[in-house]
Amino acid sequence: xxxxxxxxxxxxxxxxxxxxxxxxxxxxxxxxxxxxxxxxxxxxxxxxxxxxxxxxxxxxxxxxxxxxxxxxxxxxxxxxxxxxxxxxxxxxxxxxxxxxxxxxxxxxxxxxxxxxxxxxxxxxxxxxxxxxxxxxxxxxxxxxxxxxxxxxxxxxxxxxxxxxxxxxxxxxxxxxxxxxxxxxxxxxxxxxxxxxxxxxxxxxxxxxxxxxxxxxxxxxxxxxxxxxxxxxxxxxxxxxxxxxxxxxxxxxxxxxxxxxxxxxxxxxxxxxxxxxxxxxxxxxxxxxxxxxxxxxxxxxxxxxxxxxxxxxxxxxxxxxxx
Amino acid sequence: xxxxxxxxxxxxxxxxxxxxxxxxxxxxxxxxxxxxxxxxxxxxxxxxxxxxxxxxxxxxxxxxxxxxxxxxxxxxxxxxxxxxxxxxxxxxxxxxxxxxxxxxxxxxxxxxxxxxxxxxxxxxxxxxxxxxxxxxxxxxxxxxxxxxxxxxxxxxxxxxxxxxxxxxxxxxxxxxxxxxxxxxxxxxxxxxxxxxxxxxxxxxxxxxxxxxxxxxxxxxxxxxxxxxxxxxxxxxxxxxxxxxx
Numbered sequence: 264x265x266x267x268x269x270x271x272x273x274x275x276x277x278x279x280x281x282x283x284x285x286x287x288x289x290x291x292x293x294x295x296x297x298x299x300x301x302x303x304x305x306x307x308x309x310x311x312x313x314x315x316x317x318x319x320x321x322x323x324x325x326x327x328x329x330x331x332x333x334x335x336x337x338x339x340x341x342x343x344x345x346x347x348x349x350x351x352x353x354x355x356x357x358x359x360x361x362x363x364x365x366x367x368x369x370x371x372x373x374x375x376x377x378x379x380x381x382x383x384x385x386x387x388x389x390x391x392x393x394x395x396x397x398x399x400x401x402x403x404x405x406x407x408x409x410x411x412x413x414x415x416x417x418x419x420x421x422x423x424x425x426x427x428x429x430x431x432x433x434x435x436x437x438x439x440x441x442x443x444x445x446x447x448x449x450x451x452x453x454x455x456x457x458x459x460x461x462x463x464x465x466x467x468x469x470x471x472x473x474x475x476x477x478x479x480x481x482x483x484x485x486x487x488x489x490x491x492x493x494x495x496x497x498x499x500x501x502x503x504x505x506x507x508x509x510x511x512x513x514x515x516x517x518x519x520x521x522x523x524x525x526x527x528x529x530x531x532x533x534x535x536x537x538x539x540x541x542x543x544x545x546x547x548x549x550x551x552x553x554x555x556x557x558x559x560x561x562x563x564x565x566x567x568x569x570x571x572x573x574x575x576x577x578x579x580x581x582x583x584x585x
Numbered sequence: 586x587x588x589x590x591x592x593x594x595x596x597x598x599x600x601x602x603x604x605x606x607x608x609x610x611x612x613x614x615x616x617x618x619x620x621x622x623x624x625x626x627x628x629x630x631x632x633x634x635x636x637x638x639x640x641x642x643x644x645x646x647x648x649x650x651x652x653x654x655x656x657x658x659x660x661x662x663x664x665x666x667x668x669x670x671x672x673x674x675x676x677x678x679x680x681x682x683x684x685x686x687x688x689x690x691x692x693x694x695x696x697x698x699x700x701x702x703x704x705x706x707x708x709x710x711x712x713x714x715x716x717x718x719x720x721x722x723x724x725x726x727x728x729x730x731x732x733x734x735x736x737x738x739x740x741x742x743x744x745x746x747x748x749x750x751x752x753x754x755x756x757x758x759x760x761x762x763x764x765x766x767x768x769x770x771x772x773x774x775x776x777x778x779x780x781x782x783x784x785x786x787x788x789x790x791x792x793x794x795x796x797x798x799x800x801x802x803x804x805x806x807x808x809x810x811x812x813x814x815x816x817x818x819x820x821x822x823x824x825x826x827x828x829x830x
Contacts, residue, residue: 274830308663311663311667312666312667312828313662313663313666313667313828314828315828315829333669333670333671334669336667336668336669337669339667341663341664341667343660343663345660345663347659347660347661347662347663347664347665348659348661349592349596349659349661350659351596351599351600352592352595352596352599356595360588360591360592361664361668363587363588363591364588364589364664364665364668364670365668365669366669407664
């Protein structure tokens with residue numbers, strides 16, 4: 264379990280991490296999202312004791328990383344952005360070194376063999392790390408984090424440099440590990456976070472902007488009362504018709520799909536369901552509805568909204584007033 | 586600490602560094618032995634030990650230049666510093682690994698000494714005189730050279746922790762060695778008595794010379810050991826400070 268309380272880190276006058284608090288529970292995979300330079304790696308480095316925070320607390324299974332670093336680090340497996348590999352060693356020598364370094368108590372040979380099997384590096388275990396491809400190096404880095412079976416895994420972009428098949432394998436592995444470990448995973452790939460993580464923490468410019476499950480984030484930010492519709496008919500008239508619906512707050516013409524079809528985004532009063540009313544009014548005038556969907560946001564849109572405040576990513580008044 | 590030490594020790598032999606160090610060390614010690622003992626017929630090895638001091642000033646920085654700098658450059662410090670080991674264990678492990686390589690170098694001087702002692706005793710036996718080889722002086726010298734080596738290694742590791750660049754670390758350490766060893770030259774130009782005494786009492790070279798004269802003083806041993814402790818401690822401070830910067 265990881266608890267982060269009011270964590271701050273400043274480099275000189277620049278505040279890299281600004282008052283971040285969150286908790287990652289046992290058997291949970293927490294996704295760490297944010298644009299480049301948001302402070303993801305800095306936060307991870309603080310959690311693992313590589314850097315120290317300027318103020319605030321980071322607890323690993325209840326142990327403060329600053330007060331008792333050696334005890335706290337025993338429970339952590341860390342894969343940094345750049346895997347910390349000694350290039351002059353073979354994979355097996357390296358894992359043996361990490362085994363000794365972490366003062367691991369598990370049976371050496373079977374434990375290391377198991378890890379090699381999990382990340383699929385058994386066939387390169389006798390090769391010198393320098394000569395391995397980027398994907399293999401990344402996997403050796405992940406293997407290193409798993410040595411000693413630590414309760415907490417902190418993975419900084421674990422699938423970077425892997426091919427699509429390996430990415431799926433590693434994701435499956437992380438999901439499996441998440442069942443009995445606390446995992447924090449950072450990524451730029453939003454679909455990865457959506458596929459793997461139970462909960463997402465979004466940080467931007469060092470500040471925490473969201474901390475929720477993927478579904479909740481998507482739901483809260485979009486909800487049913489926001490619709491996107493495509494209707495065939497004169498846009499001015501259709502717009503007036505739509506605006507006359509009782510619960511409607513705002514109708515916005517998104518774009519002209521073709522000569523006769525226009526796309527609108529509808530913003531109704533919160534809690535109101537205007538779909539039937541839209542259908543009835545269009546049916547009266549025989550204006551066919553070609554598409555109607557609730558503007559449930561994809562993770563990409565949520566991300567953009569949270570980090571730039573821009574709902575549709577481009578339009579100025581697309582209803583981003585929530 | 587032992588894990589770090591084992592890895593560091595092995596790494597000297599997976600790269601040319603360890604071999605180069607030992608080859609140069611053996612080469613120069615052999616050369617000096619030939620020049621100062623064999624060609625003159627002397628059995629006194631003090632000269633050889635004294636000259637090795639100057640070689641070590643330049644050679645040991647090559648041994649230590651990458652200890653900390655490479656860790657920082659390759660980001661492997663993210664592994665060592667996030668592992669459940671103390672900074673003391675990390676620095677001591679690295680120090681001991683380099684020190685053992687250095688001792689493998691120094692061991693050759695013992696071999697030379699055995700060789701000369703054998704030659705001395707056989708000539709002595711042939712001419713019917715008692716053997717006069719000064720083992721006490723040789724052991725004093727061996728202890729002295731090992732202590733000075735330990736000081737140079739801790740200085741080298743300290744300088745290496747300040748940079749990411751091996752070359753800067755090497756050149757910086759050579760510079761530092763020159764300063765801490767030869768600043769007693771200043772004593773010649775200082776006329777104030779107490780200041781002159783202070784400079785001489787802090788001079789590594791001056792104290793090492795006493796060893797080569799065959800003077801074994803516990804005071805000097807303590808002096809060298811405290812220098813080792815001070816520089817290893819400074820290295821730990823540098824690593825600690827990096828976390829807070």
